Amino acid sequence: RKEVEQDPGPFNVPEGATVAFNCTYSNSASQSFFWYRQDCRKEPKLLMSVYSSGNEDGRFTAQLNRASQYISLLIRDSKLSDSATYLCVVNLRTGNQFYFGTGTSLTVIP
Amino acid sequence: SAVISQKPSRDICQRGTSLTIQCQVDSQVTMMFWYRQQPGQSLTLIATANQGSEATYESGFVIDKFPISRPNLTFSTLTVSNMSPEDSSIYLCSGSGLKNTDTQYFGPGTRLTVL
Numbered sequence: 174r175k176e177v178e179q180d181p182g183p184f185n186v187p188e189g190a191t192v193a194f195n196c197t198y199s200n201s202a203s204q205s206f207f208w209y210r211q212d213c214r215k216e217p218k219l220l221m222s223v224y225s226s227g228n229e230d231g232r233f234t235a236q237l238n239r240a241s242q243y244i245s246l247l248i249r250d251s252k253l254s255d256s257a258t259y260l261c262v263v264n265l266r267t268g269n270q271f272y273f274g275t276g277t278s279l280t281v282i283p
Numbered sequence: 284s285a286v287i288s289q290k291p292s293r294d295i296c297q298r299g300t301s302l303t304i305q306c307q308v309d310s311q312v313t314m315m316f317w318y319r320q321q322p323g324q325s326l327t328l329i330a331t332a333n334q335g336s337e338a339t340y341e342s343g344f345v346i347d348k349f350p351i352s353r354p355n356l357t358f359s360t361l362t363v364s365n366m367s368p369e370d371s372s373i374y375l376c377s378g379s380g381l382k383n384t385d386t387q388y389f390g391p392g393t394r395l396t397v398l
Contacts, residue, residue: 205385
């Protein structure tokens, strides 16, 4: 079983739509969680950390559900510029082991 | 966030040769990592670069093929040795442990093509 699993998509949504991605992780000892964004032919860039209390940054909301071992990312009012691959990342802080999901591809359509 | 630079940004190499990729971080990090990302795939961790000692390699990666150095906290190199076309990929370095956080920041990557 993979440490981190994501639906690869692709998700094709119209501008203005709301879209949600989920990611599940297998190790209950995981301690920190992140969403990264990766544009084509670019390096991954941190989008936001995910906390148990939830985390909101403008149109982006991230949630963590430890009981069910999943994290989510909600994007409201999608923009064309949101088109990218979104990577779920889980850190077992012990040994600083980072595990990456395979990424979810989003295309926002005019 | 840290600024992480890599060079070269891209290279085209002949089979059987070796390429050394350099990674420089602008502030001290506790951890540095090397990843490989093949087209359409997610990142695969090659190894953790340890300062002043041998790197810690993930399953499927060995020191003879991917020797790594980290002479100080802000600099590391990855060598891809005796290259074959299967080594064509993007190689990314990352750093974490900045300002007491465990977030990773990535360099821009090195796009390697082996003919």
